[in-house]
Amino acid sequence: MQKIETFWYFCLKHFKQELNGQQFNTWIKPLKLEICPDVENTLVLIAPNRFVLQWIKDNFVNRIDEMAQGHFNEKIHFKLELKDPAEIKTATIKAPEPKSKEDKKPPTDKAHGTTARKTNPSRLNPAFTFDAFVTGKANQLARAGAIQVAERPGIAYNPLFIYGGVGLGKTHLMHAVGNYVMELDAGAKIRYVHAEKYVSDVVSAYQHKSFDKFKLYYHSLDLLLVDDVQFFSGKNRTQEEFFYAFNALIEAHKQVIITSDCYPKEISGLEERLVSRFGWGLTVAIEPPELEMRVAILLKKAFIEKIELDESTAFFIAKYIRSNVRELEGALKRVLAYSRFTGHPISLDLAKEALKDLLAIQNRQISIENIQKTVADYYKIKVADMYSKKRVRAIARPRQVAMAIAKELTQLSLPDIGEAFGGRDHTTVLHAHRKIVELRASDPGINRDYSTLIHILRG
Numbered sequence: 001m002q003k004i005e006t007f008w009y010f011c012l013k014h015f016k017q018e019l020n021g022q023q024f025n026t027w028i029k030p031l032k033l034e035i036c037p038d039v040e041n042t043l044v045l046i047a048p049n050r051f052v053l054q055w056i057k058d059n060f061v062n063r064i065d066e067m068a069q070g071h072f073n074e075k076i077h078f079k080l081e082l083k084d085p086a087e088i089k090t091a092t093i094k095a096p097e098p099k100s101k102e103d104k105k106p107p108t109d110k111a112h113g114t115t116a117r118k119t120n121p122s123r124l125n126p127a128f129t130f131d132a133f134v135t136g137k138a139n140q141l142a143r144a145g146a147i148q149v150a151e152r153p154g155i156a157y158n159p160l161f162i163y164g165g166v167g168l169g170k171t172h173l174m175h176a177v178g179n180y181v182m183e184l185d186a187g188a189k190i191r192y193v194h195a196e197k198y199v200s201d202v203v204s205a206y207q208h209k210s211f212d213k214f215k216l217y218y219h220s221l222d223l224l225l226v227d228d229v230q231f232f233s234g235k236n237r238t239q240e241e242f243f244y245a246f247n248a249l250i251e252a253h254k255q256v257i258i259t260s261d262c263y264p265k266e267i268s269g270l271e272e273r274l275v276s277r278f279g280w281g282l283t284v285a286i287e288p289p290e291l292e293m294r295v296a297i298l299l300k301k302a303f304i305e306k307i308e309l310d311e312s313t314a315f316f317i318a319k320y321i322r323s324n325v326r327e328l329e330g331a332l333k334r335v336l337a338y339s340r341f342t343g344h345p346i347s348l349d350l351a352k353e354a355l356k357d358l359l360a361i362q363n364r365q366i367s368i369e370n371i372q373k374t375v376a377d378y379y380k381i382k383v384a385d386m387y388s389k390k391r392v393r394a395i396a397r398p399r400q401v402a403m404a405i406a407k408e409l410t411q412l413s414l415p416d417i418g419e420a421f422g423g424r425d426h427t428t429v430l431h432a433h434r435k436i437v438e439l440r441a442s443d444p445g446i447n448r449d450y451s452t453l454i455h456i457l458r459g
């Protein structure tokens, strides 16, 4: 094959003009182009890691292919390869023909439906990708861990254990790893399973005396994703089977990802040997998203769904829907439905109208009295202790938790909150809030208490 250097120079020049400096340096500059030694008329694009490889696959290969057809006299094919020989996976990129674009569309079936079961043995939801996942302080560690695992499954961190409250993106992130691995290696045996389904698989294997088949299947996976493992609590036979599956996979350097609503040690009714194994790899939390991140998530969802949503409307929704991302999505859907129903475009006023009932319920529920009562009940202390001067930790800590929640969930000013807690100074409220933020980062027990209380209060 002739002129490969000239061709590559031409490509680099072209993309340097088209992309900004950072994009060019990140995605294009690290690439190498070589002639494939084994296959005729084939060029190999070598990427240094899977992210560059993925990006190139999504954004670059069709373009470079078009350029190649104009540049060379014969039909050229492209292959993508990773540089690290230990990790090399190849993906043959066929020259793009108009109809092949259709093939690239993600399947429309959902991971949990019956149709999905027939056509999608991995049960992965194709919409849950890294690209669709918004990152912020609340989830950056979890995402970074997931990316490493996606890059080097079975090697980086095994298992990856992701925990956090409901609707915060744990499932999304584990699917993102699955989708990523599958994209690069269509033959990988991947299975997403909700813990309840795993339990029912165990029961069924028990009933039909088919444990051999069960083991053969689960022990031979390349990537096992188990969601909401807290459902294993108290289910001894399931835990035993999972223990064997877990050991078999880890020993074979196959990746396991687990999610739960709390830290492994906090899951009651789970055997110690499982709890300790869950800590072998990386354990990361996902926290509720802060305001800016909620706005970013709304804008991203709107972009993906082709919904016209301006920033001020997104800001309004995000300001009032604070509990979790699932509810945020629900609010956006509600606004969209209202817009379609009334025939008016989405605007701030329309969002206010569409979410009126929801916000009224929320405001009614989250009064400071309600917070004080809920927290007092939770810690089994008297509501009067919320206003008292008692400083013993068993009372002072819940009081600080209640103040921190009041700061987070109500629109009250710090002096107003202090006043409601027995005429305390606003600096006491600020101190309480800081202390609880600090403790939540270092003490899983407090973190769980806090998340549970928020969940109870939001109903």
Ligand SMILES: Nc1ncnc2c1ncn2[C@@H]1O[C@H](COP(=O)(O)OP(=O)(O)OP(=O)(O)O)[C@@H](O)[C@H]1O
Residues within 6 Å of the ligand: 128, 132, 133, 134, 135, 139, 164, 165, 166, 167, 168, 169, 170, 171, 172, 173, 228, 261, 297, 325, 326, 329
């Ligand atoms: N950071 C994020 N960026 C974009 N979408 C997100 C993010 N976090 C969550 N979501 C979306 O919120 C919804 C709920 O997320 P997911 O199902 O992953 O939550 P979860 O933590 O697994 O909850 P549960 O404990 O109830 O199973 C999904 O539609 C997901 O795509």
